[in-house]
Amino acid sequence: MLKWDKTGISNVDGELSLVAGLVLWATTFPRIRRKMFEVFFYTHHLYILFVFFFVLHVGISYASIMLPGFFLFIIDRYLRFLQSRSGVRSLFARVLPCQTVELNFFKCKGLSYNPTSIIFMNIPSISKLQWHPFTITSSSNLDSDKLSVVIKAEGSWSNKLYPLLSSPSPVERLDVSIEGPYGPASTDFLRHDMLVMVSGGSGITPFISIIRDLIHKGLTSKSKNIPQVLLISSFKTSTDLTILDLILPISGAPSQLSSFGLQIEAYVTREKHPMNQEKKKIQTVWFKPNPSDAPVAPILGQNSWLWLGAIISSSFSIYLIFIGILTRYYIYPIDHNTNKVFSLSSRAVLHMLFICVVIVITGTAAFVWNKNTNERETTQIQNIEGTTPMASPNSWYSNADRELESFPQQSLSQTINVHFGERPDLQRFLFERKESSIGVLVCGPKKMRHEVANICSSGLAANLHFESISFSW
Incomplete structure (x- = not known):
């Protein structure tokens, strides 16, 4: 038996x-969140x-x-x-020999997002x-019709994905x-004269x-005023260096990209010299299109803020109108605010039901x-261009194949120093830079992030501006 107080509220609910x-x-x-996610x-x-x-x-009045x-969350x-x-x-x-894959999806050109x-x-x-x-690794501006992510086989789920493709x-x-x-509403990296990016493993x-x-x-x-970029990456083995081949986009002219100031310092920590092994090439796996699949698109279109505002205002207005009509013409004539027929709990259930119904309808x-x-x-x-991945996959795929095989490796070969x-x-790399404003971005193990943070906050260099990119859940 549930025990009710004088207002019709159940103590069991609390x-x-x-x-x-x-x-x-x-x-x-x-310990539970990370080990038993x-x-x-x-x-x-x-x-x-x-x-x-x-x-x-507590009843709908207090709630x-x-x-x-709660309304916005629903x-x-x-x-x-x-x-x-x-x-x-x-x-x-794109399947890499370092237990890493890059998945590429077709997206509509109206989908825009910021880095990270x-x-x-x-x-x-x-x-x-x-x-x-x-993390999305493609640029919505540079890759207008493609969205890509890089996944390294480190957990049970990703260790099942890699064998499927390799x-x-x-x-x-x-x-x-x-x-x-x-993602972030905005990222203003152009305010710095130089960007120093420090990564460890898949933190790149x-x-x-x-x-x-x-x-x-x-x-x-x-x-x-495009800042120069110094990328400092640490890897365990030389096989992991192949992930650097994913940095540059698939399309583009090497002559144009050569003017972009990019320097990469790669460190292989568990090998003292290059392994005398033939470098394995990146394997490309093409997927057959499924007619029922659609390109990645913004859920509410390009004018998403206007649509979201319309959903919020219309659903809340309809909710107020419905609950007002129900109270005035059904609940009040029967109950007369005595809470004997319709208790506060039953009224709360009606309110929650109407909220969910109007959100489902408008959304x-x-x-x-x-x-x-x-x-x-x-x-x-598709009808205008005639060569999209859905309209003419064979020609699009063959052109991309040629770019995938030759472009990234040729363009990056002169910018990478491997140690x-x-x-x-890290202290030497950061303190020897004399630019007036240096953005220091770090993504990697906790120890690495703390080391870079201590260097930037030491007060020995006023031009260092620290920012941590962490994906710990």
Whole structure:
């Protein structure tokens, strides 16, 4: 038997909400969150029960304090759900001998994102439930119709992906769903005279997108204030050096890119001299197109802020109108505010139901409208150009094949200095630079990030501006 107080509120609701909150809190400890991430991730879906029982316990009047944030969260979560239900078109994968793959997807030209943005990816053939975040390595400006991510085989999920693509008979079709991109609203790297990027292992991936974006600005902008780039990368073995071949874009002219000031200092820490082995080439795996797949596109189209504002305002207005009509013409004539027929808990349930219904209606309408618009625009572009990956895959693939085989390696050969059996002297690299403003970006192990932070904050060089890019979950 549930015990109700005089206002019709169940004490059990508060206890259940408290239990759900304690479970959420217990799984946030770093030891659980990092070593048992799936436990942390799936347990946090209990927030639904936590919010539900919390509203039942305190009533909709008190819960209105958190209504604006809760309303926006439901809209965001539902739009992400709609985007994740659609498959995206996989173009090709570049398989590196260092247990790393680069996945490339077809995207609409209206999709724009900033460097260091991420996407959440799901591959049903590996796991239907797991979604993993990856840094986008392509530039939305330089690669107008392609989005790429680099994945290194380091966990159970990625260790299942690599054999699928590196085997003698790789998969012919790769079904992928994507959420995003998500990223910073702006990145102003041009304010510095020079950028020093320090990476360890797979921490080089966010710097690939930054370098490509700077290349685009250097090729299109008349300004000469494009900062020079010094990339300091540490790897365990010489095989890992092949990831440097992914830095430059597939398309472009080497003569134009030679003017871009890029210097790479690569350190191989576990080998004292170059291995006398034949360098393995990057393997390219092409995927057959699936007619049901669509290019990666912004979920609400190019005018996403206007559409989002329309969803928020219209759904909230409809919610207020519906709940007002229900209260005035149905609840009040029966209950007369006595809470004997319709308790505060039952009213809270009605409010939550109406909120979810109006968000589903308005969000679905906006999503379907923009999806149809994107499909029409994509079809028009195909008919005009006639050589897109969907319209004429053979010609597009063959042209890209020639670029993949020759371009990156030829352009990078003169910019890389490889050091074996040692670690980079980061203090020397940073203190010897005399530019007035140096942006120091670091992505890698925690120890490396702390070392660079201590150097920049030592006060011995006033021109160093530190920024850490960390992907610890």
